Amino acid sequence: xxxxxxxxxxxxxxxxxxxxxxxxxxxxxxxxxxxxxxxxxxxxxxxxxxxxxxxxxxxxxxxxxxxxxxxxxxxxxxxxxxxxxxxxxxxxxxxxxxxxxxxxxxxxxxxxxxxxxxxxxxxxxxxxxxxxxxxxxxxxxxxxxxxxxxxxxxxxxxxxxxxxxxxxxxxxxxxxxxxxxxxxxxxxxxxxxxxxxxxxxxxxxxxxxxxxxxxxxxxxxxxxxxxxxxxxxxxxxxxxxxxxxxxxxxxxxxxxxxxxxxxxxxxxxxxxxxxxxxxxxxxxxxxxxxx
Amino acid sequence: xxxxxxxxxxxxxxxxxxxxxxxxxxxxxxxxxxxxxxxxxxxxxxxxxxxxxxxxxxxxxxxxxxxxxxxxxxxxxxxxxxxxxxxxxxxxxxxxxxxxxxxxxxxxxxxxxxxxxxxxxxxxxxxxxxxxxxxxxxxxxxxxxxxxxxxxxxxxxxxxxxxxxxxxxxxxxxxxxxxxxxxxxxxxxxxxxxxxxxxxxxxxxxxxxxxxxxxxxxxxxxxxxxxxxxxxxxxxxxxxxxxxxxxxxxxxxxxxxxxxxxxxxxxxxxxxxxxxxxxxxxxxxxxxxxxxxxxxxxxxxxxxxxxxxxxxxxxxxxxxxxxxxxxxxxxxxxxxxxxxxxxxxxxxxxxxxxxxxxxxxxxxxxxxxxxxxxxxxxxxxxxxxxxxxxxxxxxxxxxxxxxxxxxxxxxxxxxxxxxxxxxxxxxxxxxxxxxxxxxxxxxxxxxxxxxxxxxxxxxxxxxxxxxxxxxxxxxxxxxxxxxxxxxxxxxxxxxxxxxxxxxxxxxxxxxxxxxxx
Numbered sequence: 001x002x003x004x005x006x007x008x009x010x011x012x013x014x015x016x017x018x019x020x021x022x023x024x025x026x027x028x029x030x031x032x033x034x035x036x037x038x039x040x041x042x043x044x045x046x047x048x049x050x051x052x053x054x055x056x057x058x059x060x061x062x063x064x065x066x067x068x069x070x071x072x073x074x075x076x077x078x079x080x081x082x083x084x085x086x087x088x089x090x091x092x093x094x095x096x097x098x099x100x101x102x103x104x105x106x107x108x109x110x111x112x113x114x115x116x117x118x119x120x121x122x123x124x125x126x127x128x129x130x131x132x133x134x135x136x137x138x139x140x141x142x143x144x145x146x147x148x149x150x151x152x153x154x155x156x157x158x159x160x161x162x163x164x165x166x167x168x169x170x171x172x173x174x175x176x177x178x179x180x181x182x183x184x185x186x187x188x189x190x191x192x193x194x195x196x197x198x199x200x201x202x203x204x205x206x207x208x209x210x211x212x213x214x215x216x217x218x219x220x221x222x223x224x225x226x227x228x229x230x231x232x233x234x235x236x237x238x239x240x241x242x243x244x245x246x247x248x249x250x251x252x253x254x255x256x257x258x259x260x261x262x263x264x265x266x267x268x269x270x271x272x273x274x275x276x277x278x279x280x281x282x283x284x285x286x287x288x289x290x291x
Numbered sequence: 292x293x294x295x296x297x298x299x300x301x302x303x304x305x306x307x308x309x310x311x312x313x314x315x316x317x318x319x320x321x322x323x324x325x326x327x328x329x330x331x332x333x334x335x336x337x338x339x340x341x342x343x344x345x346x347x348x349x350x351x352x353x354x355x356x357x358x359x360x361x362x363x364x365x366x367x368x369x370x371x372x373x374x375x376x377x378x379x380x381x382x383x384x385x386x387x388x389x390x391x392x393x394x395x396x397x398x399x400x401x402x403x404x405x406x407x408x409x410x411x412x413x414x415x416x417x418x419x420x421x422x423x424x425x426x427x428x429x430x431x432x433x434x435x436x437x438x439x440x441x442x443x444x445x446x447x448x449x450x451x452x453x454x455x456x457x458x459x460x461x462x463x464x465x466x467x468x469x470x471x472x473x474x475x476x477x478x479x480x481x482x483x484x485x486x487x488x489x490x491x492x493x494x495x496x497x498x499x500x501x502x503x504x505x506x507x508x509x510x511x512x513x514x515x516x517x518x519x520x521x522x523x524x525x526x527x528x529x530x531x532x533x534x535x536x537x538x539x540x541x542x543x544x545x546x547x548x549x550x551x552x553x554x555x556x557x558x559x560x561x562x563x564x565x566x567x568x569x570x571x572x573x574x575x576x577x578x579x580x581x582x583x584x585x586x587x588x589x590x591x592x593x594x595x596x597x598x599x600x601x602x603x604x605x606x607x608x609x610x611x612x613x614x615x616x617x618x619x620x621x622x623x624x625x626x627x628x629x630x631x632x633x634x635x636x637x638x639x640x641x642x643x644x645x646x647x648x649x650x651x652x653x654x655x656x657x658x659x660x661x662x663x664x665x666x667x668x669x670x671x672x673x674x675x676x677x678x679x680x681x682x683x684x685x686x687x688x689x690x691x692x693x694x695x696x697x698x699x700x701x702x703x704x705x706x707x708x709x710x711x712x713x714x715x716x717x718x719x720x721x722x723x724x725x726x727x728x729x730x731x732x733x734x735x736x737x738x739x740x741x742x743x744x745x746x747x748x749x750x751x752x753x754x755x756x757x758x759x760x761x762x763x764x765x766x767x768x769x770x771x772x773x774x775x776x777x778x779x780x781x782x783x784x785x786x787x788x789x790x791x792x793x794x795x796x797x798x799x800x801x802x803x804x805x806x807x808x
Binding site for chain 2: 004006008013014015016017018019020021022023025026028031032033034036037038045047048049050051052053054055056057058059061062063064065082084090091092093094095100128129130132133134135136137139161162218219220239244245246248249250251252253254255256257259261267271272273274275
């Protein structure tokens with residue numbers, strides 16, 4: 001058997017709904033079995049040490065695999081979910097040796113030792129719904145928490161509520177093949193431009209309807225969904241061309257206006273989700289600079 | 292007494308901590324606690340009511356559809372359009388819900404529960420030609436076995452050929468549950484978190500192309516359920532037959548039912564559902580009276596004792612309250628402890644003589660050589676879930692045939708200045724209810740009572756432990772160092788903690804005048 005190099009990964013869940021990991025299970029190529037047990041690219045395998053939704057072990061047995069001091073820069077940390085900061089007790093992730101572990105402390109500790117951090121989903125990338133007003137738990141993005149604690153580590157954000165599985169899996173494959181993405185491969189909020197480089201509106205198959213003034217007036221109408229709340233003009237993602245669930249469909253394909261779930265402004269500045277973009281907010285939505 | 296803490300309980304949704312006290316090998320006390328709080332109800336207040344259909348799906352990434360369904364039922368009622376839902380809209384909602392139930396049950400048995408019964412290490416010296424098993428064999432040979440090791444060791448009882456078959460089916464089930472999401476996306480747009488279920492009906496109508504796309508995938512999933520899922524459950528049940536005698540618990544069951552067959556403004560009991568709402572206790576099914584649902588907070592960290600009807604509740608956190616040990620409340624029905632989930636639906640509808648459920652359950656009981664009483668157990672929950680998947684998948688074929696391309700799929704609505712609504716349906720893991728109060732065109736109050744709040748609830752005002760706790764108490768744990776029985780009992784409920792934890796505060800902290808009225 002050819003030599004296979006192992007790339008250990010640890011996946012923590014904070015203020016999450018598990019939607020990101022469930023979306024990852026929908027990966028097509030590489031699919032999830034390939035991702036778990038096969039080399040994702042020739043000679044390189046992601047060894048998923050810790051992932052609460054799929055891992056066999058429970059309790060202390062499960063926590064025993066979390067990398068200790070000796071593993072400095074030897075693993076990739078994946079974080080799903082927001083980091084509640086109003087109190088560490090808003091999210092406790094386990095108990096070992098009689099000691100309860102908070103998501104806040106454990107995520108920071110592991111991030112400080114990780115080779116890189118991948119924030120999967122809008123919650124860990126930007127705060128997401130848990131951080132929506134009035135943000136009862138003081139939820140923040142991991143990047144914000146790391147900056148506050150002075151922890152420096154490369155961070156790649158794969159937002160989406162949930163993210164498309166390709167965005168995560170193909171980023172992982174890219175890291176295995178080429179190393180960490182260069183700064184100019186990411187936008188100013190840390191998203192790979194390959195997936196988040198153009199607006200939904202630019203790529204939308206209903207763009208001709210918009211240009212021709214064929215605009216849906218109410219939910220369920222055909223035509224461009226701009227007036228019924230579509231946030232495609234301010235949302236950067238390749239959903240219209242990549243499509244979801246093995247290419248079956250996407251939100252606009254089912255007459256569902258884009259809700260902008262990959263954006264730092266989701267959900268508050270994009271709400272109400274089913275009403276036209278609030279134009280006074282447009283300057284605040286223009287958060288990205290692109291080549 | 293020996294104390295065992297299992298935190299985190301993995302292979303469930305969310306953050307769950309289980310603590311048991313053993314006297315010798317027997318569980319004397321059991322406590323379950325959720326350890327994540329996000330505050331969804333608070334976040335929903337003041338927003339457009341329609342957004343609840345999207346935002347509440349993010350309560351749970353495994354069962355977003357049950358939340359979308361309960362939310363839209365509540366919004367339909369608040370908007371006064373419950374009776375106007377066109378058949379296409381009603382059927383598409385059912386197909387989206389059904390698709391996710393199939394996804395969730397397949398995921399639960401294979402990817403969440405099976406690793407407590409199935410030894411994937413059996414593939415280490417595999418010599419056959421199954422691609423999945425060959426991949427697992429090579430993976431084992433490389434020696435880096437995360438996330439499949441470490442684990443509790445000892446009680447793996449399946450013969451080698453069944454371990455191999457179940458491992459191959461674990462891999463195939465990964466593709467099948469993905470196919471379920473593809474089906475769902477045909478009408479739902481995408482999954483997790485779809486956009487097809489909306490107030491008034493469905494966001495898009497049927498076309499022959501969509502119907503064909505849906506049916507082809509449904510056929511694949513149905514074959515898997517009949518040819519793999521059910522036989523695998525029977526095989527595991529055969530090797531772990533003693534698990535039909537553990538984890539019974541409170542043996543009282545409650546279901547809100549699933550799949551409306553006609554449009555209706557009735558909140559629940561008046562609706563004509565494919566699987567009827569109701570209760571089951573002492574061998575008898577009964578009608579459900581939602582006025583009998585209360586929530587106690589005696590052992591929850593809130594002021595007072597309850598019990599109160601959820602919608603009229605005033606919850607004031609009390610982190611230091613004496614005798615409290617959980618942030619979940621204790622929903623009770625008719626002053627008794629009730630379990631929710633597919634088993635509840637199966638037992639209620641079996642006892643009612645539901646023409647689809649009765650023969651299927653009779654045939655399964657005869658195959659397994661069991662009486663209906665044995666279903667109140669760890670293995671009974673798995674069997675009931677598999678049967679629920681089968682009858683749902685089979686019925687969906689018929690519903691697809693009732694779609695009428697070109698006819699309406701969504702009733703018109705506007706957000707009224709004021710309105711109240713309640714939506715109730717069974718999620719894949721049991722009864723979920725949403726209540727919405729609309730004032731000045733916005734959400735003035737939103738409440739959820741969800742399956743795992745019932746199942747993982749703490750002891751109530753009369754010191755009666757919750758269903759999961761009752762299922763653990765009295766259990767003999769063979770090897771306290773590898774407490775298989777405990778995690779098998781807990782996982783048989785298919786817990787979803789992200790859903791269950793609501794309106795709580797962090798340990799030791801107060802939230803000032805935070806109140807839910």
